[in-house]
Amino acid sequence: GQQLNQSPQSMFIQEGEDVSMNCTSSSIFNTWLWYKQDPGEGPVLLIALYKAGELTSNGRLTAQFGITRKDSFLNISASIPSDVGIYFCAGQPKMEYGNKLVFGAGTILRVKS
Amino acid sequence: DAGITQSPRHKVTETGTPVTLRCHQTENHRYMYWYRQDPGHGLRLIHYSYGVKDTDKGEVSDGYSVSRSKTEDFLLTLESATSSQTSVYFCAISEAGRGDTEAFFGQGTRLTVV
Numbered sequence: 001g002q003q004l005n006q007s008p009q010s011m012f013i014q015e016g017e018d019v020s021m022n023c024t025s026s027s028i029f030n031t032w033l034w035y036k037q038d039p040g041e042g043p044v045l046l047i048a049l050y051k052a053g054e055l056t057s058n059g060r061l062t063a064q065f066g067i068t069r070k071d072s073f074l075n076i077s078a079s080i081p082s083d084v085g086i087y088f089c090a091g092q093p094k095m096e097y098g099n100k101l102v103f104g105a106g107t108i109l110r111v112k113s
Numbered sequence: 114d115a116g117i118t119q120s121p122r123h124k125v126t127e128t129g130t131p132v133t134l135r136c137h138q139t140e141n142h143r144y145m146y147w148y149r150q151d152p153g154h155g156l157r158l159i160h161y162s163y164g165v166k167d168t169d170k171g172e173v174s175d176g177y178s179v180s181r182s183k184t185e186d187f188l189l190t191l192e193s194a195t196s197s198q199t200s201v202y203f204c205a206i207s208e209a210g211r212g213d214t215e216a217f218f219g220q221g222t223r224l225t226v227v
Contacts, residue, residue: 006155031214042117042203042218043156088155092214100171101214103148103155 006089006104012112013079021107022073023089031092032065032072033101038085046087047074084109116140117219119204125225132191134222136204138184145187146171146205146216147179156203162187194226 006023013019023032031050035043047058049065049072056063062075072091076083089104116139126132136145144163148156148171158171160179168179176198178190191198201223205216 004155033215035218040220042205042220045215045217048215090156090216100158100161101216103157105153105155 004089004091004102004104006107008107009105010108010110012110013083014112015080017079019076019079019083019109020073021087021089022071023091023104024071025091025093025102026070027093028069029072029091029093030069032063033090034061034063034072034074035088035090036085037088037106043088079109081111084111117204117206117217119202119219119222121222122220123223125227126194128195128226129193132194132224134189134202134204134224136187136189136219138187138204138206140206140208140217141184142206142208142217143184144207144216145181146207147177147187147189148203148205148218149173149200150203150221151200159189159202191224194224196226198224199226200224 004023004025033048034046036046037043047056047063052069053067054065060077064073086106086108088106090101118137120135146161147159150156157173159173159177160171162168162181180188201221203221204219207216
């Protein structure tokens with residue numbers, strides 16, 4: 001099936017630092033979504049992207065739909081402790097129908113002690 | 114928060130027993146999904162529904178069946194649970210239209226098969 005490669009797998013953040021993560025695929029996607037999951041909870045939608053090249057912000061979060069339609073990135077600026085959690089990218093492959101999403105394996109954000 | 118309720122939230126069951134997980138939504142959304150989450154795999158689609166009595170298989174459907182007799186309820190059944198089905202199960206919903214891929218998730222059901 002379709003696969004999304006999400007990187008990094010995990011990272012440590014220090015308060016105030018900027019954070020970047022990305023997702024790549026070998027095939028074209030129509031839609032890119034970014035979710036965050038807190039422990040014991042379901043994923044929560046952060047940003048949705050629908051057009052190649054689209055750059056969208058949600059507070060300190062910025063995400064872009066890659067121009068090739070095969071990648072997306074998420075940036076978090078000036079990180080704070082509550083940013084820790086698991087971040088998932090998700091996309092709808094071009095040839096899929098029925099609104100099925102493919103998810104990356106996730107990026108775990110932890111606090112540097 | 115999207116009005117999605119999953120039940121039960123936690124379940125321990127024995128190998129070979131049938132198990133049914135329930136997802137109930139109050140949003141009247143057309144599409145409903147069942148995913149499983151396992152370390153290193155992200156979320157993988159088991160089955161989904163695009164309307165009452167209209168369902169289709171996802172990436173990891175073997176060993177699972179679903180039913181949707183009402184817009185608001187989507188049931189996931191493990192006919193004969195196996196240890197490989199120990200996982201966290203999430204229900205999600207989305208609405209028809211431009212944002213129809215914007216899935217909103219329930220809080221999950223942690224299933225342990227012993």
